[in-house]
Amino acid sequence: MVELPDREYYLSNSEHMQNLRKQYQAHVAAMLKLAGFSDSDARAQRIIELEHAIAEKHWSLAEDQDVHKANNPWKQSEFTVKAPGLEWKEFFRAAGLDKQVNFIVWQPSAIAGESALIASSPIETWKDLLSYHLIEQYGGTLPKAFADERFEFFGKTLFGTPQQTPRWQRAVNNVNFALGDEVGKAYAQRYFPPEAKAQVQTMVANIIAAFHKRIDALNWMTAATRAEAQAKLDALYVGIGYPETWEDYSGLEIKPDDIFGNLWRRNVFEYHRWVNRLGKTVDRHEWCMTPQTVNAVNLPLQNALNFPAAILAPPFFDPGAPYPYNYGAIGSIIGHEVSHTFDSEGSAFDAKGALRNWWTQADLDHFDGSTAKLVTQYDSYHPFPDLSLNGKQTLAENIADLGGLAAAYDAYRTALPSKPVPDQDGFTPDQQFFLGYGQSRRGKSRPAALRQQVMTDPHSPSEYRTDMVRNIDAWYQAFGVQLGEQLYLAPSDRVTIW
Ligand SMILES: [Zn+2]
Secondary structure, eight states: OOOOSSHHHHHOOOHHHHHHHHHHHHHHHHHHHHTTOSSHHHHHHHHHHHHHHHHHHSOOHHHHTOHHHHOOEEEGGGHHHHSTTSOHHHHHHHTTOTTOOEEEOSOHHHHHHHHHHHHHSOHHHHHHHHHHHHHHHTGGGSOHHHHHHHIIIIIIIHHOOOSOOOHHHHHHHHHHHHSHHHHHHHHHHHHOOHHHHHHHHHHHHHHHHHHHHHHHHOTTSOHHHHHHHHHHHHHOEEEEESOSSOOOOTTOOOOTTOHHHHHHHHHHHHHHHHHHTTTSOOOTTOOSSOTTOSOOEEETTTTEEEEEGGGSSTTTOOTTSOHHHHIIIIIHHHHHHHHHTTSTTGGGBOTTSOBOOOOOHHHHHHHHHHHHHHHHHHHTOOSBTTBOOOTTTTHHHHHHHHHHHHHHHHHHHHHOOSSOOOOBTTBOHHHHHHHHHHHHTOOOOOHHHHHHHHHHOSSOOHHHHHGGGGGOHHHHHHHTOOTTSTTOOOGGGOOOOO
């Protein structure tokens, strides 16, 4: 569904949010009107009221990231008792899930709450809500008036984007979305040669070795927890560039003159692909990102990492750049993803990707103590006078940034050849490392987009991610950073977790 970005947008009483909600309602009415619905203003109002009621049942983003809280196994037969309202039997049948016995219910109060709303709200309002979201979801491929109206609200008002992406680019995005692996095959072939892959593989091996050493050196950690952590690292699958097997689209019908139908069939195709996986063995080598995606990911349930080819390119990785730069740039990102293995969420999963507590209580207490310091550090950043970062919401990503940067630095130092590395443009190798870190994280956001990021994104905005250097001792030696300077932190306030 395409709706407001987070429940706070529905529940917050700030003037800014109240104003946004008014504009959202006007947008819903406009979309319904374009689609030929009568009485669109009144319908829009009822839709917004229902969405507000749904939002009230949802957890906050920080709560939503607590995998222990989310680990609620329900049998199919329990839904009618635990979440009365919806006709669950019919729901599971229609969803192709009638044979599935076990479910994990991430937010039980949301499921129970929404199910109760189904019983208590008029069916006509639900039909309107679902119709609106269907129109919105496909708005980009409906006639121009729909796409323009959709951009007016979701692009301009909500995100602060002044101009819509050109039509041809939106078309490319659609192909990318519908046939990602097919595009990815061509992309990887053209832009990711085997030599680049080999170079990245060496960096990955060095960074994982650095993590092994860091874990061995943690004096607070008991032998039992340490052994589990090392085993998890040993079992980690690291995918570099592109997957070993590609998705087979032969069952998907694509017609040259039917964009709506193509996307519709693609969504049905993808849904069935997911449902068909139920009960089958987990393929830990399966990718969840396409090679042309500029991103990287840690998949805790597979104990696996994906580094798509598109992030293994400048400014993140340049086969011709001095290697301290590459370690600071892509190296810290590789370290970031490895570090997710042991962040506040990742540490809850074991080497096989099962949710299992492998920590002794004393180790867990120490870990929680050091992460609390990082929460406080990030709570203290204020991108807006009325809005600060949420240290808890961004904790897992901040732990990963911190651990990743530290391990990448170690790995780069170990990789130093015996002969001295020359300065580059007047910068020492250590300075090049930190410049690589900073330059690869450059970013620029409009105020509306930044505000949305602060409220909804588990990642801190780029500027504050770069500020992570304040926790690294080598940073102070590299640039002679002194007390009183913006990027200075007293040694006792610096956080080390891994
Ligand atoms: Zn991350």
